[in-house]
Amino acid sequence: MSRPDSTRIAALAARYPGTIYAPPGQLWGRRAVVAGFFVAFLWASDHLGMSFARLLQGLQDLGIVASMMVPPTSAGFFWDYVHALGETLAMAFLGTLLASLASIPLGFLGARNVVANPVIHFGLRRVLDVIRGVDSLVWALIFVSVVGLGPFAGILAIALNDTGVLAKMYAEAIEGADRKASEGVAAAGGSKADIARLAIFPQVFPVFLSNSLYFFEANTRSATILGVVGAGGIGFFLADRIRVNAWSDVCFIILLILPTVALIDYLSRFLRERAIGVEPPAEALSR
Amino acid sequence: MSSDAVRLFETRRAEQIAARRRQTALFGVVFLAAFAVSVVVGEVSLERLATGLPRFFAYIERTLPTLSLATLGADLGRWFWNFEGWLRLLFDTILIAFVATTLGVIGGFLLSFAAAKNLVANPWIHHGARRFLELMRTVPELVFALFFVFAFGLGPMAGVLAIALHTLGVLGKLFAEINENVTAKSLDGVVAAGASFDQVIRFGVVPQVLPGFVSYTLLRFEINVRSASVIGFVGAGGIGQELMFVINQFIYTDISAILLMLIVTVALIDLGCEKLRHRLIGQESLK
Known part of the structure; x- marks a missing residue:
């Protein structure tokens, strides 16, 4: 793109300040922010011990690792891997199910339009904030020391962490529900429980279902790594094989995980579109 | 009839x-x-x-620590006995998230244009970019971290690169979707003026997509702070290593002290990012 005559641009810029070029104050302010960001980035990288020399050295090592990954082998552990993968899926499924069931009453308790007492919903919301603020991997580590190694710890960790998120989302969905239906049920002589069951629940149930399905999808991903801290699933084998540098086994495990996760993604997206009554777009199916 | x-x-x-x-x-x-x-x-x-x-x-x-009103100061002092040390680790954790987000944004920004259907006519390029981003997104950060700890040694560098790669995958996809929603008219206009590919991107796409990019970046930074807090579980820097140590050694009051500091930090960062997001792009465009 050839620029117009530069003298004409300069003349225009002088006649209409602030149109072609930003006013100097704004321009230098923006440059200062960019420069400050750049300096902060360099300082932080240096502080964390990052350097190009280390990067190149590490990339070389990664190249060696990659070459040791082929051909992928299961070394006779194929059915153990499949079982561990099943554990991962079971953890995601039961964890999400438990969290969804627990979140329904908690969601109603945390909604301002259902429970008028501010102490209850404010207190509940803060407890949920704390639960949510702790990563599921931390909960997994804690549950491993409470109930021992194995998938059960993983299930409880996923269930607890997701209850923190889902109960909040459910509560928000309930607060956003149309109030006219509630008024109708109340006018017909319905009790508080009737309002929750007949006016609010039908409105929010599709939202609940679609959120829970989405969480099942996300939990399948996070459940693959809970095994790193001993909470069951394929993550245990993955971390173990990496620690002993059995790279072709690592490759095999990763090649098992990726299609499984993709399959669950596809299934969940399909069901989600079913649950909210929208036909899946052709694009989603073709992926 | x-x-x-x-x-x-x-x-x-x-x-x-x-x-x-x-x-x-x-x-x-x-x-x-x-x-x-x-x-x-x-x-x-x-x-x-x-x-x-x-x-x-x-x-x-x-x-939970034993706190009594009479000796509150001393009790708090004993509870947070390593306050400064933990604060330093938390600071490192935030720096890991900061550097990783920056690197991930740079990579995701560059790849998002290749992965946008409306900008790149060659299906090989945009499908290739899409699949690459998908792979980076599907492999959890912790798995990347396990690899990188082997290649780059123990320490924050492995964590930064692991989170950066995952961020690249997530943001690249989200950015590409924003790019695909750019109005064709502005592209046509720049092309008609004789712009080359990079000029189309610079003048036709970037001004439209930048607010969306910034918003997603800030959201991702919040998520990355959480990830950086557990990436230390596999020895990749930050407060995670200390947290894993105190949980595994059953140093009970230290667990609650570190988690409390972590939750407060994460909440403060969430709050700050939300303020910044609203200031930068206004409340309207968030919907």
Whole structure:
């Protein structure tokens, strides 16, 4: 793109300040922010011990690792891997199910339009904030020391962490529900429980279902790594094989995980579109 | 004639109801089967749940420090005995998230244009970019971290690169979707003025997509702070290593002290990012 005559641009810029070029104050302010960001980035990288020399050295090592990954082998552990993968899926499924069931009453308790007492919903919301603020991997580590190694710890960790998120989302969905239906049920002589069951629940149930399905999808991903801290699933084998540098086994495990996760993604997206009554777009199916 | 139409309507309706019932029954059976298999594979039993939950609450109780009003200062001092050390680790954690987000944004920004269908006509390039981003997104950060700890050694550098790669995958996809929503008119205008590919990007795309990019970046930074706090579980820097140590060694009050500091930090960063997001792009465009 050839620029117009530069003298004409300069003349225009002088006649209409602030149109072609930003006013100097704004321009230098923006440059200062960019420069400050750049300096902060360099300082932080240096502080964390990052350097190009280390990067190149590490990339070389990664190249060696990659070459040791082929051909992928299961070394006779194929059915153990499949079982561990099943554990991962079971953890995601039961964890999400438990969290969804627990979140329904908690969601109603945390909604301002259902429970008028501010102490209850404010207190509940803060407890949920704390639960949510702790990563599921931390909960997994804690549950491993409470109930021992194995998938059960993983299930409880996923269930607890997701209850923190889902109960909040459910509560928000309930607060956003149309109030006219509630008024109708109340006018017909319905009790508080009737309002929750007949006016609010039908409105929010599709939202609940679609959120829970989405969480099942996300939990399948996070459940693959809970095994790193001993909470069951394929993550245990993955971390173990990496620690002993059995790279072709690592490759095999990763090649098992990726299609499984993709399959669950596809299934969940399909069901989600079913649950909210929208036909899946052709694009989603073709992926 | 009219009775035919009624009969046709009735049979169609009966068919539809029957089809829906069959579908519901099928979903029910599949769901119950999945539940049964998950319970067996996940090693769940009511007995374990009944013994596990009280032990969990006892665990939480044990992490709470004994504070008394008379000696509050000394009690708090004993609870947060390593306050400065933990603060330094938290600072490192935030720096890891900062550097990783920056690197991920740079990579995601560059790849998002290659992955946008409306900008790159060559299907090989945009499908290739899409699949690459998908792979980076599907592999969890912790798995990348396990690899990188082997290649780059213990320490924050491995964590930064692991989070950066995952961020690249997530943001690259989100950015590409924003790019695909750019109005064709502005592209046509720049192309008609004789712009080359990079000029189309610079003048036709970037001004439209930048607010969306910034918003997603800030959201991702919040998520990355959480990830950086657990990436230390595999030795990749930050506060995670210390947290894992105190949980595994059952140093109860330290667990609650570190988690409390972590939750407050994460909440403050969330709050700051939200303020910044609203200031930068205004509340309207968030919807």
